[in-house]
Amino acid sequence: MLNDEICKKRDQLNKSIEQNEEYSKIYRLSVELDELIAKYYNEQQAEKTKDKFNSEN
Helix, strand or coil: CHHHHHHHHHHHHHHHHHCCCCHHHHHHHHHHHHHHHHHHHHHHHHHHHHHHHHHHC
């Protein structure tokens, strides 16, 4: 599930920061996390739109 992916990626990012890993790795993980979050919100918005359309018909 997307929530699980977000949690795993966030944990990877936090661990990477705690271990003072290279900036490029931290940045890559941060971008990947942002993409997952954006995907999550897009899916949520699509569901709301779908539900609204179905309730109007």
